[in-house]
Amino acid sequence: MKNIMKRNYKALLLLLLLAFASCSFTTKTFADPDKDKLLVQVVTYVLQQLHFDPVDFNDAFSKELFSDYIENLDPVKRYFYQSDIDDFKKFETNIDDQLKVYDITFFNVTYDRMIKRIEEAKQIYKEVLSEPFDFSKDETFNTDYEHVGYVKTKKEMKERWRQQLKFSTLSNYDDIYTEEKQAKEKDPSYVMKSEKEIEKEARESTLKSINIYFNDYFDDLQRDDWFSIYVNTIVEEFDPHTYYLAPRNKEEFDMKMSGKLEGIGARLQKRNDYIKIVELISGGPAWRSNELEVEDVILKVKQENEQYPVNIVGMRINDAIEYIKGPKGTKVTLTIKKVDGTIKDVTLTRDVIELQETYAKASIVKKGDMTFGVIDLPSFYLDFNNYKKLNAATDVKKEIEQMKTQGIEGLVLDLRNNGGGSLPAVVDMAGLFIKDGPVVQVRSTGEPKHVLEDRDKSITWDGPLVILVNELSASASEIMSAAMQDYKRAIIIGSKQTYGKGTVQNVLDLNNWVRNNTSGDLGALALTTQKYYRINGGSVQLEGVKSDVVVPDRYSYIDVGEKDKPNPLPWDEIDAANYSTWNNYLDYDETIKKSKERMSKNAQLKLIDENAKWVKSKIDDKIVPLNYKKYKEEMNLNDKEAERFEPIGDYKTNLTFESPNYEKELFAKDTTDLKEKRDRWHQSLSKDVYIEEAINVLQDLKTSNNIKKVATVKD
Structure with a gap:
């Protein structure tokens, strides 16, 4: 999730309204009041004025934009010819010049050519699919489109389509053939379809599928949709988290922020x-x-x-x-x-997903005669319109206080797969575990740093604390983990490093930047306006947070972090804030050492690491056979190799999980399947080797103070 800071947005808007009042845009300033040109003017202006690290519109920018835009239009290289690319090349170093004067000639040329090639493709795929495929022929298909060149002739284009369509049909062929075999095994009298019949049915399935794709997708696309691709490519050159929301996408974004999603x-x-x-x-x-x-x-x-x-x-x-x-x-x-x-x-x-399902939830953990708590936090949510009504920090505090009444002796905060959220929420949450002090430092371009602090001297939880992270823990999750690590308040267990997103975004309504607009809704722009830094001065940008105890998971060797995205902002550092480390642990370093030793001997983690390496090898394999026998052999081999890792899912800890008492009271009158959801979650936790080690670490951590408990908790 993007960090959306309402306070910063208002400050930026006020500043710019004051500084650039005379520069407000109006369609009347154009001889040609074309909406596309107006959109380019507004977007490029906002990018240059407000982005944290604005990119110069020069020849280098133009070349990158040229390459990325063509790739976005035709990622699998089955529409454009090399001659098209050669024609487009004359724009390669002057797109920047066009943008400066709001000229959209490059877009117009590529758009017209793309529409023409799509019409030609309709004829090509129908011709290809009118002829049977020979699945006994020994040939392969390369799915590494990035390193495949553009075709030069219509014959080569038809051959490219033939290979891609044969690859798609091969999957359909296997599905039908497998169904036929299963029907025969179930009923020996069943007469299986011939290979010729199966091939024809599979090919017809591919034809109907691609007909739907072209009829429902391409035929419904308006020129505005294509122009949105162009605008998004422009803004994404600045960094991975700056993106354009076309009016339709903006509506979906607003619906998501309102609290409901409909789908899967x-x-x-x-x-x-x-x-x-x-x-x-x-x-x-x-x-x-x-x-x-x-x-x-x-x-x-x-x-x-x-x-x-x-x-x-x-x-x-x-x-x-x-x-x-x-x-x-x-x-x-x-x-x-x-x-x-x-x-x-x-x-x-499909269902309506209430976002309350993404809120904090807690579990009581029993190990022998000891009691611990686990809080799962999918995101750092916040209602900017009613901070007291909805706030992740408030919910976590409530869960802690409830669990303290049941005598927990240690706490696990699970931030795995938590993509971030609200900056104020994470500052408040860090304050639950420290007396007071800085939590994160924020810097805007050309401005002094701003230190966000916890000023509340009360501590909700002063006992042992472990935070779980993985490669998908990002943004606010990294702020929380970094702060607790810098204070030596918690032990971080998880991946070698977290995602590495050290930037802050604001969503700006582009319509607010236009005066007397008669061109219609321009959409919105999610814009990177700040970077944040740890209290020790280092950035989490690209590097993420490095766990105290590194454990493998299935994403260990997959490129999923910020460093693997296009155009990420660089790592840097600023001066450290003034803070003192937590001094209530008696054996902090020794506990980390013990955990590392346990993890190095854990058979489950060794199997997970082997699985992660195997998965990486499969991802890197770009050559697929188009011979059915070899295709099936490869599929069967994959299935057989995958069986070796099935014990990963069979793992069982000796821990017992249950809902806090207050939640149990809700089960009897609940109509939202809350108990079923919690039972499933507890079952998952009971097989979680990372939770198991987190509990072991909590057992090892000794504190110099007694854990404070509360007698009653108000709802």
Whole structure:
């Protein structure tokens, strides 16, 4: 999630209204009041004036923009010819000059050519799919589109489409063939379809799928949609977290911020030409299925009233989402390529996901005669309109106070997969564990640093504290972990380093920058305006937070961090803030040493590490066979290799988990399946080797003070 700081937004807006009042835009200043030109003027102006580290519009910028935009238009290189690229090359070093005068000639040329090539592609794919595929032929297909050149002739273009469509049809062929075999095994009298019939049916399935793709996707795209791609490519040159929200996307963003999402409950992201799951929303259909996880790739999408799925490989992220989301109660079947390389179909019933499912939740942990607490925090949420009504820090404080009545002797704060959220919320939350002092330092371009401090001298939890993180813990999660690490207040257990996002974003309504606008809604811009720093002066940008106890997980060797994104801002450091470390632990360093020794001998973690390496090897394998026999052999080999790692899911700790007493009282009158959700969560925790080690560390940590308990807690 992006950090959206209302206070900073108001300050920036006030400053600019005062400083640039005479520069307010108006469509009347243009001889041609074209909306696209107005949008370019507003976006480029805001980027140059407000971005934390604005990029110069020069030839180097122009070249990068040229390359990235062409890739965004045609990521799998099946529309443009080399001659098209050669024609476009004359703009390669002067797009910056066009932007300075709000000229959109480059966009117009590429747009017109793209529309022409799409019409040609419609004929090509129909011709290819009118002829049978020979799956006995020994040939391969290279999915590494980045290192494949553009074709030069129509014959080469048809051959590229043939290989890609054969690859898609091969998957359909395998599905049908497998169903036929299963029907035969179930009923020996069943007459299986011939290979010729199966091939024809698989090819027809591919044809219907791609027809849907072209008819529902390309034919519905307006010129504004294409222009949004261009604008987004421009803004993404500044950093990975600056992006343009077209009016339609802005509406979806506003709906998400209002508290409800409708769909499968998963956040998706495009990486290369694949749509990947990057977050599962707790309580949503995807989360409840127990069949999806972060880094799974969605290959196909099938609606419940359609016979054939739509292949979304190579599709733009917004268009893929349109296929996946849908009204509550409808079903969608996703063909998933798992992290380990296996492929499976998962059917989900769409639902309305209340964002309350992403709020903090707690569990009481029993180990022998000792009692501990675990708090899972999916995000640092906050209601800017009513800070007291909704605040992650307040909720965590309440959970701690409730668990203290049950005598917990240590606390685990689980920030794994927590992508961040509100900066004020994380400052308040850090204050629950320290007396007072700085939590994070924030800096805007050309301005002195600002130290955000906890000024409340009370401490909600002064006992042993462990924080769990992984590669997907980002932004506010990194602020929290870094502060607790710098204070030596908590021991951090998890990945070698966290995500590495050390920037702050504001969402600006672009319509506020235009006077007398008659061109319609311009959308919004999420803009990086600040960087934040640890209290020791270092940035988490790119480097993340390095765990005190490093443990492997399945993402250990996958490129998922900020450093692996295009155009990230650099790492730097500033002066340290004035702070004193926590002095209540008697054996802080010794506890870390003991944990490292345990982890180095843990058989479960060794298996997880082997699995992570294997997964990485599969991701790096870009050559796929188009011979069915070899394809099936490779699939079977993957399945067999994956069996070696099945014991990972069978792991069981000796810990017992239960809901806090106050929550148990809610179960009897609950109508939202709360007990079922908590039972599933507890079952997952009981198999979690990382939680197990966190509890071991809490046992080892000795403090110089007695844990304060409370007698009663007000709701």
